[in-house]
Amino acid sequence: MGAGHAHRLYRHGHSPVHRLPAHTKLAAAFAFVVVVVSTPREAMWAFALYAVLLAAVAAAARVPAGFLLKRLLIEVPFVAFAVLMPFVAEGERVHVLGLSLSVNGLWGAWNVLAKGTLGVAASVLLAATTELRELLLGLQRLKLPPLLVQIASFMIRYGDVITDEMRRMRIARESRGFEARGVRHWGVLAKSAGALFIRSYERGERVHLAMVSRGYAGSMPVIDEVTASRAQWSYALALPCAALVVCLLGWTL
Amino acid sequence: MHVPDGFINAPTSAAAGVVAAGALAVSLRGARRELDERTAPLAGLVAAFIFAVQMLNFPVAAGTSGHLLGGALAAILVGPYTGVLCVSVVLLMQGILFADGGLTALGVNITDMAITTTVVAYAVFRGLVKVLPRRRRSVTVASFAAALLSVPAAAVVFTLIYAIGGTTDVSIGKVATAMIGVHVLIGIGEAAITALTVGAVIAVRPDLVYGARGLEQRLKLRVNGELVDAPAAEPAPAPVPAAARSSHRKLWITGLVASLILAGFVSFYASASPDGLEKVAHDQGIDQKEKPHANADSPLADYGVKDISDARLSGGLAGVIGVGVTVVVGSTVFWVVRRRRTDSDAPGSSVSQAA
Numbered sequence: 216m217g218a219g220h221a222h223r224l225y226r227h228g229h230s231p232v233h234r235l236p237a238h239t240k241l242a243a244a245f246a247f248v249v250v251v252v253s254t255p256r257e258a259m260w261a262f263a264l265y266a267v268l269l270a271a272v273a274a275a276a277r278v279p280a281g282f283l284l285k286r287l288l289i290e291v292p293f294v295a296f297a298v299l300m301p302f303v304a305e306g307e308r309v310h311v312l313g314l315s316l317s318v319n320g321l322w323g324a325w326n327v328l329a330k331g332t333l334g335v336a337a338s339v340l341l342a343a344t345t346e347l348r349e350l351l352l353g354l355q356r357l358k359l360p361p362l363l364v365q366i367a368s369f370m371i372r373y374g375d376v377i378t379d380e381m382r383r384m385r386i387a388r389e390s391r392g393f394e395a396r397g398v399r400h401w402g403v404l405a406k407s408a409g410a411l412f413i414r415s416y417e418r419g420e421r422v423h424l425a426m427v428s429r430g431y432a433g434s435m436p437v438i439d440e441v442t443a444s445r446a447q448w449s450y451a452l453a454l455p456c457a458a459l460v461v462c463l464l465g466w467t468l
Numbered sequence: 469m470h471v472p473d474g475f476i477n478a479p480t481s482a483a484a485g486v487v488a489a490g491a492l493a494v495s496l497r498g499a500r501r502e503l504d505e506r507t508a509p510l511a512g513l514v515a516a517f518i519f520a521v522q523m524l525n526f527p528v529a530a531g532t533s534g535h536l537l538g539g540a541l542a543a544i545l546v547g548p549y550t551g552v553l554c555v556s557v558v559l560l561m562q563g564i565l566f567a568d569g570g571l572t573a574l575g576v577n578i579t580d581m582a583i584t585t586t587v588v589a590y591a592v593f594r595g596l597v598k599v600l601p602r603r604r605r606s607v608t609v610a611s612f613a614a615a616l617l618s619v620p621a622a623a624v625v626f627t628l629i630y631a632i633g634g635t636t637d638v639s640i641g642k643v644a645t646a647m648i649g650v651h652v653l654i655g656i657g658e659a660a661i662t663a664l665t666v667g668a669v670i671a672v673r674p675d676l677v678y679g680a681r682g683l684e685q686r687l688k689l690r691v692n693g694e695l696v697d698a699p700a701a702e703p704a705p706a707p708v709p710a711a712a713r714s715s716h717r718k719l720w721i722t723g724l725v726a727s728l729i730l731a732g733f734v735s736f737y738a739s740a741s742p743d744g745l746e747k748v749a750h751d752q753g754i755d756q757k758e759k760p761h762a763n764a765d766s767p768l769a770d771y772g773v774k775d776i777s778d779a780r781l782s783g784g785l786a787g788v789i790g791v792g793v794t795v796v797v798g799s800t801v802f803w804v805v806r807r808r809r810t811d812s813d814a815p816g817s818s819v820s821q822a823a
Contacts, residue, residue, distance in 0.1 A: 241564075248571045253478040256635075289567055293472050303642055326635050330474020331570065338567040350564065362496055362508060367557045369512020370519060371565075377513070377520040395527050398660075405661055408521050408536070409668025412514075412545060416676055419513030423506045433505060 226343045232276035233344045236443040237353025239451035244341040246455035248334045250462045256326040258465030269336050276344045286339040293331050297324040377415050471577050473570030480633025485575025491583045498549030514546050515554040534657045539585025540615035541662045547678040548590040555582035584625045589618035607680045608667045615662035619655035623647040
């Protein structure tokens with residue numbers, strides 16, 4: 216609990232993007248990704264334009280490029296998958312440097328790489344500029360069921376606590392000379408997982424009782440009702456609208 | 469296994485999103501039944517648990533390690549509805565906060581990893597617990613089988629989604645073979661971990677395991693070396709043994725139908741992929757230039773589906789693995805059940821001797 220209550224991807228700041236209401240940003244990011252996904256893959260320049268758009272947002276949010284690029288690393292497993300694709304896909308083949316590659320596979324790899332990277336970059340930007348609580352309230356304002364939002368907020372709030380508990384159990388195991396080396400040690404690890412479940416569940420019961428004793432009756436009070444002005448909406452939706460123009464150009468050209 | 473943006477095309481993603489939203493609505497309703505008004509904090513904490521336990525590494529061999537996916541575990545520990553909610557919330561937060569899995573692919577991810585695994589796992593688990601004798605051990609066995617099948621089932625669903633809306637033309641056969649092959653292996657690990665974890669929880673707090681409700685043993689006292697029912701618990705002694713002892717035939721029929729459905733489903737899906745043929749044909753040394761149905765007389769032709777259509781001949785590796793796993797699981801379960809049945813029938817009394 217010592218680590219503050221911001222999540223790992225959040226980057227504190229006071230830029231115009233940080234100040235936008237969370238639900239407008241959520242809607243904008245989602246619309247942007249939808250537009251990107253429905254762009255034809257042959258329009259390579261369109262993806263370059265999308266990247267420029269995202270770079271502009273990053274600049275407006277004063278998120279440094281290094282930060283953004285480092286967070287993109289989460290995508291690496293799919294890069295590996297995309298690299299495999301030209302080798303296994305069907306269709307006509309071209310020879311590059313003595314390797315026989317499928318044309319369709321190359322297009323597919325490009326498609327997944329470009330769209331996936333843009334999608335990840337959009338979510339990273341969203342997460343970097345939006346605080347956790349705002350994000351959850353934003354989801355609620357976007358008409359996600361309140362119960363789901365509550366579950367999500369409990370998960371986020373106690374995620375660190377539970378992870379810490381798991382870390383302490385690991386330290387306890389290791390300080391007793393245990394080192395998991397193979398399948399034979401799964402029993403011990405699974406017992407830890409079981410104990411972790413019991414602790415989480417019991418903590419849930421205690422949290423519930425604590426909340427009830429403070430007047431919880433099924434819904435969390437919203438103290439700061441955030442509303443978005445028309446200007447804020449249009450500011451946030453500038454990104455997907457610009458993307459939509461690019462997308463339409465991509466389809467027609 | 470998180471699907472990124474752009475992997476599945478937009479219409480299919482939207483359709484999967486609708487499916488996911490519907491399932492979530494049903495689960496929200498069901499979760500209130502499972503956890504009454506404590507839903508939000510408890511489900512939230514269980515979601516946090518799933519999130520944490522996904523980071524617990526289980527070493528396999530030579531530096532590789534795997535981790536739990538958690539769908540089956542959640543379903544067994546807290547019930548299917550809450551399980552779906554917890555895993556979905558984990559996926560949602562991973563998508564939004566950690567950029568793990570695309571935003572537009574959320575529907576696909578939830579349908580695939582939250583709904584399919586949880587529902588399949590719980591169905592298998594419930595079925596097995598009904599059929600097996602009422603012991604703690606059978607809960608462990610049932611969770612093993614449930615987790616074992618839930619992971620390949622997710623792979624099957626992913627392949628189906630891919631077949632409908634995949635953006636690359638890697639042949640369905642190849643995707644299926646790779647996905648199912650890998651996920652059968654992952655499933656074995658998942659099954660072992662899930663069973664061990666459920667066993668660990670049951671040993672300490674059996675009352676917390678949703679799937680083990682109704683398995684409580686009545687309190688017994690040892691008086692002069694003999695086990696006697698504790699006097700307080702008199703009111704309702706009857707239904708438990710009667711329900712537990714369903715006849716052999718019923719057991720066999722249930723099991724057979726279950727394996728048939730599973731085998732049929734898996735091999736239907738595997739054989740619905742005409743391109744799986746190519747690999748088979750190639751392996752069998754048949755000229756690739758020939759039309760696919762040219763290998764109607766290949767060894768695989770007597771796979772038993774000859775009369776349906778050519779495309780369905782391609783049982784392929786995936787189908788074989790799927791059916792094989794089903795058969796192995798099925799026969800193991802039957803073997804265990806039978807042995808236990810004869811064991812517990814032998815003493816002549818229906819009192820189970822837990823000592």
